[in-house]
Amino acid sequence: MKNCLSGLGSALFLSLTLAAPANADACSYRIGPFLTQDAAQAAAQQASYLGFEASGVWGQGGLYSDWSNRRYFFNVFYEC
Secondary structure, eight states: OHHHHHHHHHHHHHHHHHSOEEETTTTEEEEEEESSHHHHHHHHHHHHHTTOEEOOOEEEOOBTTBGGGOEEEEEEEOOO
């Protein structure tokens, strides 16, 4: 479990350094896509453990008949 959380923390840090800003004025990054809502929620929780403020998770894509295309995201906010 500890290695898993460490891996998530490293992945989140890498995502923050490589991601494009969601909104430059708001000092936030959009993190994702995640294949499942649970994975996105776990990553958002890990971001909170690392001291970042994280938004709620939301899904995009996937029609009612085909949820397999749905992907999940969240925003991480930080001081400018």
